[in-house]
Amino acid sequence: MTPPETPRAAPQQIDWAGSRRLLRLLRDAMKSGGPVQTRLDRVVKIIASNMVAEVCSIYAMRAGEVLELFATEGLRPEAVHNTRLRLGEGLVGQIALQADPLALSDAQSHPNFAYRPETGEELYHSFCGVPIQRGARVLGVLVVQNRTRRHYGEEETEALETVAMVLAELLGSGEVISQEEGRSVEGSSLLPARLSGIVLNEGFGMGRAVLHQWGIVIDQVVAEDPDAEIERLDTAIEEMRQAVDRLVDRVDADLDDEEGEVLESYRMFAHDRGWLERIRDVIRSGITAEAAVERIKNDTRQRMAKVRDPYLRERLADLEDLAYRLLQHLSGVEGSTQNLPEEAVLIARTMGPAELLDYDRSRLRALVLEEGSRTSHVAIVARALGLPTVGRCELALSRILPGDTVLVDGKHGQVFARPGEGIKQNFIQTLEERERRLAESSATRDLPAVTKDGEEVTLLMNAGLLLDLPQLETSNAAGIGLYRTEIPFMVRDAYPDRAEQEQLYRRIYEQVGGKPVTFRTLDVGADKPLPYIVMGEEENPAMGWRALRMTLDRPTLLRDQLRALIRSAGGRELRIMFPMVTDVAEFRAARAHFNRVLESELARGAEGPSSISLGAMLEVPALLWQLDALLAEVDFLSVGSNDLFQFIFASDRGSPALSRRFDPLSPPMLSLLRDLARRCREAEVPLTLCGEMAGNPLEAMALIGCGLRRLSMTAGSIASVKSMLRSAEAGQLESLIGYLVKRPSRSLRPLLRAYAQERNIQL
Numbered sequence: 120m121t122p123p124e125t126p127r128a129a130p131q132q133i134d135w136a137g138s139r140r141l142l143r144l145l146r147d148a149m150k151s152g153g154p155v156q157t158r159l160d161r162v163v164k165i166i167a168s169n170m171v172a173e174v175c176s177i178y179a180m181r182a183g184e185v186l187e188l189f190a191t192e193g194l195r196p197e198a199v200h201n202t203r204l205r206l207g208e209g210l211v212g213q214i215a216l217q218a219d220p221l222a223l224s225d226a227q228s229h230p231n232f233a234y235r236p237e238t239g240e241e242l243y244h245s246f247c248g249v250p251i252q253r254g255a256r257v258l259g260v261l262v263v264q265n266r267t268r269r270h271y272g273e274e275e276t277e278a279l280e281t282v283a284m285v286l287a288e289l290l291g292s293g294e295v296i297s298q299e300e301g302r303s304v305e306g307s308s309l310l311p312a313r314l315s316g317i318v319l320n321e322g323f324g325m326g327r328a329v330l331h332q333w334g335i336v337i338d339q340v341v342a343e344d345p346d347a348e349i350e351r352l353d354t355a356i357e358e359m360r361q362a363v364d365r366l367v368d369r370v371d372a373d374l375d376d377e378e379g380e381v382l383e384s385y386r387m388f389a390h391d392r393g394w395l396e397r398i399r400d401v402i403r404s405g406i407t408a409e410a411a412v413e414r415i416k417n418d419t420r421q422r423m424a425k426v427r428d429p430y431l432r433e434r435l436a437d438l439e440d441l442a443y444r445l446l447q448h449l450s451g452v453e454g455s456t457q458n459l460p461e462e463a464v465l466i467a468r469t470m471g472p473a474e475l476l477d478y479d480r481s482r483l484r485a486l487v488l489e490e491g492s493r494t495s496h497v498a499i500v501a502r503a504l505g506l507p508t509v510g511r512c513e514l515a516l517s518r519i520l521p522g523d524t525v526l527v528d529g530k531h532g533q534v535f536a537r538p539g540e541g542i543k544q545n546f547i548q549t550l551e552e553r554e555r556r557l558a559e560s561s562a563t564r565d566l567p568a569v570t571k572d573g574e575e576v577t578l579l580m581n582a583g584l585l586l587d588l589p590q591l592e593t594s595n596a597a598g599i600g601l602y603r604t605e606i607p608f609m610v611r612d613a614y615p616d617r618a619e620q621e622q623l624y625r626r627i628y629e630q631v632g633g634k635p636v637t638f639r640t641l642d643v644g645a646d647k648p649l650p651y652i653v654m655g656e657e658e659n660p661a662m663g664w665r666a667l668r669m670t671l672d673r674p675t676l677l678r679d680q681l682r683a684l685i686r687s688a689g690g691r692e693l694r695i696m697f698p699m700v701t702d703v704a705e706f707r708a709a710r711a712h713f714n715r716v717l718e719s720e721l722a723r724g725a726e727g728p729s730s731i732s733l734g735a736m737l738e739v740p741a742l743l744w745q746l747d748a749l750l751a752e753v754d755f756l757s758v759g760s761n762d763l764f765q766f767i768f769a770s771d772r773g774s775p776a777l778s779r780r781f782d783p784l785s786p787p788m789l790s791l792l793r794d795l796a797r798r799c800r801e802a803e804v805p806l807t808l809c810g811e812m813a814g815n816p817l818e819a820m821a822l823i824g825c826g827l828r829r830l831s832m833t834a835g836s837i838a839s840v841k842s843m844l845r846s847a848e849a850g851q852l853e854s855l856i857g858y859l860v861k862r863p864s865r866s867l868r869p870l871l872r873a874y875a876q877e878r879n880i881q882l
Contacts, residue, residue, distance in 0.1 A: 140169075141165065141166070141169040141170075141282065142281070142282070142285055144165050144169070145162060145165060145166070145282065145285050145286070146285065148161045148162050148165060149162065149285070149288065149289050155289075155294045155295055156189075156190070158289070159177060159189055159190035159289075159295070160190050160192075162177070162190065162286070162289075163175040163176065163177060163190045163191055163192040164192045166192075166261075166263065166282060167192040167193060167263065170263050170275070170278070170279070172193075172263035172264065172265055173193050173243065173264060173265050173266060174191065174192065174193030174194055174240070174243055174262070174263060174264035174265070175191065175192045175193065175261075175262070175263050175264075176188060176190065176191040176192075176193075176194060176261075176262045176263075176264075177189050177190045177191070177251075177259060177260075177261055177262075177286065178204070178211050178215075178259050178260040178261075178262070179258065179259040179290055179295050179296055180215065180257060180258055180259050180296070181203075181296060183311055184205065184206040184311045184312070184313055184539075185203050185204070185205060185206070186203065186204045186205075186206070186211055186212060186215055186259065186260060187200060187202070187203050188200065188201070188202040188203070188238075189259075189295065191238075193243075193264065194238045194239055194240055195237060195238055195239045197237060198235070198237045198238040198239075201237060202235050202237060202238055204233065204235075205539050205541055205542070206311070206313065206539070206542060207539075207541050207542045207545050208233055208541050209231060209232065209233030209235075210223070210226060210229060210231055210232055210233070210246060210248060211248060211260045211262060212231075212233070212541075213231050214248045214249065214250055214260050215250060215257050215259070215260050216542070217531070218250045218252060218257055218531075219250070220247070220248065220249040220250070220276050220279070220280060221246070221247070221248050222246070222247045222248075222270075222271040222275075222276050222869075223245065223246045223247075224244070224245050224268045224269060224270045224271075225244050225245070225268050226243070226244060226245065226246035226264070227241070227244060240264065242266055243264040243265060243266050244264075244265070244266060244267065244268045244269075245264060245265045245266075245267060245268055245269040245270070245271065246262065246263075246264050247262070247263050247264075247271040247275065247276060247279060248260050248261065248262040248263075249261050249276065249279045249280045249283045250283065251283045251286050251287050251290055252283070252284075252287060256315070258287055258290040258291055258296075259286075259290050261279060261282065261283045261286060263279065273864055273865075273866075273869060273870070274864075276869075277865055311535065311536065311537045311538050311539055311542070312518050312519070312535070312536040312537060313533060313534070313535050313536075314487075314512045314513070314514065314515055314518065314519075314533070314534040314535075314536070315512070315532060315533055315534075316487070316488075316509040316510055316511045316512035316513075316532045316533075316534065317491075317492075317509070317510050317511045317532050318508075318509060318529055318530065318531075318532045319486075319488070319491055319492070319493055319495075319498040319501065319502075319508040319509065319510045319529075320486075320498065320501050320502045320505075320506060320507055320508040320529060321507065321529045321530055321835065322485070322505070322506070322507030322529040322530075323485075323507055323526075323527065323528060323529060323530070323546070323549060323550050323553060324464060324484035324485025324506070324507040324526075324527040324529070325462065325464070325484060325485075325524070325525070325526050325527070325546060325547070325550065326460065326462035326463045326464040326483075326484040326485065326524075326525060327460040327462065327463055327464065327522055327523070327524065327525070328463075328464055328466050328519050328520065328521055328522060328523040328524075328525045328536065329459055329460070329463045329464065329465050329466065329521065330466050330467075330516060330519070330520075330521050331465055331466065331467035331470060331474070342402065342405055342406055342407045342408075342410075345402050345403050345405060348402045348406075348407055348408045348411075349399055349402050349403070349408070351408050351449060352395075352398060352399065352402065352408040352411070352412075352449070354448075355408070355445055355448035355449045356395060356445065356448075358448045359441070359444050359445050359448050362444065362448075363441075363444070394415070397415050398411045398412055398415050399411075401415060408449050409446055409449050409450060412442050412445050412446055412449070413442070413446070415442070416442040440470065440471025440472075440474050441471065459478060459479050459482040459483070460482065461482060462482065462484050463478075463482050463483055463484060464483075464484055464485045464486070464487060464525040464527055465478065465483060465485070465486050465487070466487045466515050466516060466519050466525070467486070467487070467488055467489070467516075468488070468489040468490060468515075468516060469488055469489065469490040469491060469495075469497070470486075470488065470497045471497060472497050472499070472500040474497075475497050475500055475501065475504075476500065480504055480506075483504075483506055484506075484507075484527075485506060485507040485508065485509075485525070485527035485529065486501050486506050486507070486508040486509075486527075487508075487509050487510075487512050487515050487519075487525070487527060487534050488508070488509070488510040488511070488512060488515070489510075489511070489512055489513060489514070489515050489516060490510065490511060491508075491510025491511060492510065492511075495510075498510065499584065507527050507529035508527075508529060509527055509528075509529060509532050509533070509534055512534055515534065518536060519534075519536045520536075523536045523537050524536070524537060524538060524543070526538055526542070526543065526546045528546075563838060563841050563842050563845065564594070564595045564838065565595060566841070566845065568597075568841050568844060568845070569844075569845065570823070570844050570845065570847055570848055570849040571845070571846065571847060571848045572848040572849055572850050572851075574823075574828065574849035574850075575828065576823065576828050576829070576830065576844050577597050577598075577807075577828060577829040577830070578596055578597055578830055578831075578832070578837050578840060578841060579596055579597055579598050579599060579600030579601075579807065579809070579829065579830065579831035579832070580594060580596040580598075580599055580600065580831065580832060580833065580834045580837060581599070581600065581601045581602075581603070581809060581831055581832060581833055582599050582601070582602050582603070583602065583603035583605075583606040584606055584607070585623075585626060585627070585630070587834070588627065588630040588631065589630075590834035590835075591630075591631060591632075591634065591834070592632070593834070594834040594835075594837040594838065595837070596634075596834060596837055597634065597635075598631070598634040598635035598636060598637075599631060599634070599635070599636040599637060599831075600637055600757070600807050600809050600829070600830075600831025601637060601639055601696070601757070601809040601831050602627065602636055602637060602638050602639060603639055603642065604638055604639060604640060604641060604680065605639075605641050605642050605643045607620075607623055608641065608643060616679075617679045617682055617683050618683075620679065620680060620683035620684075621682075621683040621686045621687050624638070624683055624684055624687035624688075625687045625689075627687075628687060628688070628691055635692060635694060636694065637694040637695075637696050637734070637755075637757070637807075638684055638693075638694065638695050638696065639695075639696045639697075639698050639736065640666075640667070640670060640677065640680055640681075640695060640696070640697055640698065640709075641666070641669075641670055641676060641677075641680060642665065642666045642698040642699065643665065643666070643669065662766075665699060666698040666699030667697050667698055667699050667700055667705055667709060668699060668701070668705075670709075671705065671708055671709065674712060677709070677712055678712055678715075678716050681695070681712060681713050681716045681717075682716050682719075682720065685716060685717055685720050685725070685727070685728065686720065686725060688727075688728040688729075689725075689726045689728075690726050690727075690728070690729050691728060691729055692728060692729055692730045692731075692732070693728035693730070693731050693732070694732045694734070694755075695713065695731075695732070695733055695734070696733075696734045696735065696736055696755075696757055697709045697733070697734070697735050697736065698736045698738065698759070699736065699738055699739065699762075700735040700736060700737075700738075700739065700742060700749075701739045701741055701742070702741060702742070702745060703745050703748045703749050703752060706735050706749065706752055706753065707752065709733075710733055710752070713733060717731075731754075732754040732755055733753065733754050734753050734754055734755035734756055734757060735749065735753050735756060735757070736757050736758075736759045737756055737757065737758050737759065737763065737795070738758075738759035738762035738763050738766070739762075739763075739766060740763065740766050740767055743791070743795070746795070746798055750798065750799065750802040750804045751802070753804060754804070754805075755804060755805040755806070755807065756799060756804055756805070756806050756807075757806075757807045757808070757809050757831075758792070758795070758806070758807070758808040758809070758810065759809065759810055760783065760808055760809075760810025760811065760812045760813070761810040761811055762810075763810070764781075764783050764788060764810070764812075767787065767788060767791070768781045782865065782866035782867075782868055783812050783818060784817070784818060784821055784866055784867050784868045784871060785864070785865060785866050785867065786859070786860045786861070786862060786863070786864060786867065789821060789824075789825055789856055789859075789860050789867065790860045792808070792822065792825040792827065793824075793825040793826060793856060793857070793860065796825050796826030796827050797826060800826065805829060806827060806828075806829060807827075807829040807830070807831055808822055808827055808829070808830055808831070809830075809831035809832075813830035813831055813832040813836075813840070814832030814833050814835075814836030814840065815836070815840075816839050816840055816842070816843040816881070816882045817868070817871060817872060817875065817882050819832075819840045819843060819844070820843055820844075820847060820852060820871065820875060820880065820882070821852075821856060821867070821871055823844060823847065823849050823852050823853075824849075824852030824853050824855055824856035824857075825853075825856055826853060839881075842881045843880060843881050843882060845881075846879060846880045846881045847875075847878070847880045851878075855871075855874060859871075
């Protein structure tokens with residue numbers, strides 16, 4: 120077979136023994152003592168010599184997000200400490216802003232090239248630069264250049280990234296940029312600031328900062344009459360409950376019940392007897408009602424901080440929201456939500472869902488949290504509102520002042536406060552481009568999901584709450600490829616009995632309008648414990664007692680759920696998927712439970728499903744060596760790429776230190792998926808991928824090239840993925856992936872992106 124055309128590196132082999140020697144030389148130079156400038160000058164000479172480069176330069180990030188040339192071999196010496204670039208300015212600024220490497224054979228033709236006459240770099244055409252990072256923080260940029268139009272291959276780029284990791288030790292030590300300068304930036308109210316976090320909801324937002332902070336000060340702690348304090352508390356509790364009821368009812372009516380599940384659980388928290396009785400007990404010890412509420416809130420915060428499951432920790436935000444509301448009613452203070460500017464970015468440490476709904480949603484453009492996770496109630500509500508959200512953004516409240524211009528990049532998890540004009544204009548262009556592409560994507564809503572060469576692709580959506588289901592219609596997804604049934608179990612304080620589960624599943628069937636829905640049985644346990652089931656702590660919860668392992672050990676949980684699903688189907692198609700299957704025997708045991716429950720239901724005269732499909736999630740690599748036996752048992756197979764990826768690479772996907780080290784678009788991962796798709800086709804078993812890979816157009820393009828034809832993703836990703844596949848040819852992609860997976864590379868991402876750009880594939 121003739122390999123497809125694709126961008127290639129020049130035929131050059133990296134001498135890895137030489138690379139190790141280079142790293143040893145660099146470490147020796149960095150530890151040799153003497154002035155730091157002398158060491159930096161020695162470092163760039165060593166890199167230039169070993170990388171066969173005519174220029175090597177190190178730029179360090181200074182206060183105010185300014186990149187300063189600190190050392191160079193090849194450029195004019197007088198440019199050192201005199202050449203500065205703002206974040207996002209020029210090629211160096213672009214690398215620092217996006218934290219991504221950049222390799223160009225003709226740098227001067229790039230639209231972002233910024234000429235600095237004092238450097239003399241007009242002589243050099245080829246350019247390769249990589250960020251110098253420590254964790255998620257960009258410390259600087261390392262660049263090599265040559266006069267010839269040389270194409271830097273991925274091996275050379277990776278070698279340069281390795282060198283940059285070594286340089287990060289020196290730049291992060293405080294010798295190059297002093298710790299005092301770093302701290303002055305954090306406390307500055309005038310200089311631009313960039314903060315990093317995690318994406319809770321994708322999108323881009325720009326507006327004026329509004330700080331959400333609680334301001335009730337408790338002046339009196341000791342109570343003269345505890346009985347009177349308890350009476351005050353009971354009155355305030357009743358007022359708070361009525362206010363919460365009014366809020367929930369108002370939002371329910373306003374948003375057609377989209378926040379139903381989350382807000383109902385919030386309302387249940389307001390009626391939680393255990394929490395309120397603990398407050399009364401503290402009052403009886405002799406302190407005021409206000410002090411007792413504050414005390415229980417703080418005690419709970421300390422206790423919940425030790426819980427490993429992020430979802431349960433995030434429920435603390437609901438408690439703190441309610442505690443603050445209770446303090447408002449006790450003290451007579453009115454709510455703190457303020458009049459918003461026309462375009463507002465809300466900044467908070469954490470929030471409950473009702474607090475977010477207190478604000479005028481028509482003026483909110485984005486949300487920034489110092490804490491937070493994707494399973495927090497406020498993140499779920501923010502997604503329902505379409506609000507770009509970044510969480511775990513440390514020091515946001517101290518580094519962002521009220522009224523600051525704030526840019527929120529909900530794609531890369533970055534927040535810019537008081538940005539320079541260049542960054543602001545780039546961001547505005549990004550917003551305009553995104554609006555244009557959204558308009559183009561929406562035009563594809565009713566078009567078939569078919570590639571240019573006629574290959575049909577089934578695009579499904581993931582869901583976990585009733586509030587997700589209206590998006591099935593707006594996105595025109597073919598159905599629900601993954602319904603996470605565990606979320607309704609986790610937002611309740613008591614086990615939902617069979618009747619409650621059956622009612623929920625019936626509502627799901629009613630809202631999907633006849634489209635297929637695949638229910639995943641409970642994926643709980645270990646790091647997602649249920650509050651009403653005692654579970655032991657584990658050192659490695661992701662690989663512990665969870666999902667099907669737990670429900671097979673607690674068969675009543677599994678049978679109750681299966682019975683509710685069978686009853687709710689009532690003459691409709693029933694699709695059930697078992698998670699975290701490790702060997703075929705586990706799937707057989709789960710299917711045996713299903714068959715017994717089905718037989719029992721039919722014997723009592725219940726209407727059975729019109730058709731039944733039982734499948735497994737492939738998340739554990741051990742299943743790959745049991746595929747023949749598994750494919751003979753299942754009706755369908757789904758890849759959980761998030762867990763499979765982290766198990767394949769032994770890489771915690773929640774670890775910031777590893778977030779850039781491994782890439783799902785690597786030859787091992789794509790080879791695995793390509794072989795899996797082939798074997799499923801041969802066995803005539805439908806294969807779906809329902810992890811994060813499916814929702815990114817570039818990753819989805821690679822999946823099409825691996826032979827997958829069923830993808831399940833968040834509803835908001837469907838339009839862009841459909842636009843991609845309608846502009847691509849599946850046959851060419853399959854040839855491309857078959858060729859690229861044979862390359863010894865850490866990531867195929869740059870080559871795939873270049874391929875898409877050359878062929879005008881919409882990403």
